[in-house]
Amino acid sequence: MIKLDAKRCGDEIYQLISDLYPICRSITGNGVRETLEIIGNHIPLRKVEVPTGTQVFDWVVPKEWNIRDAYIKDSSGRRIVDFHSSNLHVVSYSVPVRQVMTLTELKKHLFSLPEHPDWIPYRTSYYNESWGFCISHNQLQAMEEGEYEVVIDSTLDDGSLTYGEAYIAGDTDNEILVFAHTCHPSLCNDNLSGVALATYLAKYLQGRNLRYSYRFVFAPATIGSITWLSQNEANLYRIKHGLVAAVVGDSGNSTYKKSRQGIAEIDCAVMHVLEHSGQEYEVIEFSPWGYDERQFCSPGIALDVGRLTRTPNGCYEEYHTSADNLSLVKADKLADSFLKYATVFDILECNKRYINQSPKCEPQLGKRGLYRKTGGHKDVGQHELALLWVLNLSDGAHSLLDIAKRSGLIFSQIRDAAEDLANCGLITAAVDEENSTCRSCN
């Protein structure tokens, strides 16, 4: 059973988000390295540099982008837009520029959000060499005709793409993968919440007795997961289950996006946790759109990877704007997301199949101290019910999660019953077989 100081857990994850918030990240560059450096203060992290030009499946690792400064000065020499006040002001991957231009020329490079006139949008131009500034619509409208000095002090050169990996070894080489994207600058829910949650999950698992090994990958979205998959293709067979961790700190309901298979054990485990959370939640089918589950669930990779978020990407107003800030994410929601992930791991760790050693009629539980001493009760207790379900369905084919689902009982009750029955020899663990399809979802 997971025991958690929820307040402390949420506060710590929130603090890590605050530490990472000011850094200007992109799909490559020093901001990602600095981010991984800070994560590495919490968990053992291996950093990998993949050089520009490396072929990764159908893609190529791009040039590395770094930025020192950027601004727009008005004719009086005043910085009216300053990269140092918000790194969202510069379109990510903007090529260097140093020019004086009229407002009409400049406006071709300015982006704003008329529907949210106070917010700065987040824009990127990774694969099309250009430049631009993002500003609030109010500021855009207040700009007067005249000449402006425009400077973007950036570099776009051969370098590398940086990703980080934390590996927590369990008893077997079978792995559970958690992926968090690291490419967004000062944006909190998307996806510093996922980065910080993954860091704390790795921290939590360290030093525990684990059946699975866990691999936490911190890499840029799309090109990062593609690069990682391409570089680690030979070891992908070890990954039995996975989750993409993103947007886990807002106040919306938890939302699970199923793996491509839709009936994988990970799908069943997450849905069980949500069903028994006592909260409203949403489950959505897989689609080849969204975050990095697209890559993990592409037909040639086909891993059982789902995505557990709160409000999904693009479905909240603040998404990809300056309003996705430290006040959008809440410590209690981060703690709640953490608990759900940890409970999913707990289920996967314990989800085994057993074989009833006394299958001809019910074995006598009373003489083994497993049943209430007095008879005639109106209802059967939850624990007794769990014992009977485990005995009945422990045929080597049904997992404990299958039994939980079929009985309507929570997994922890089924697991506790199985433990009691195993302790007195009434069930024994089935020889493990490769079978990632969850029978109860089938």
Ligand code: ZN
């Ligand atoms: Zn995003």
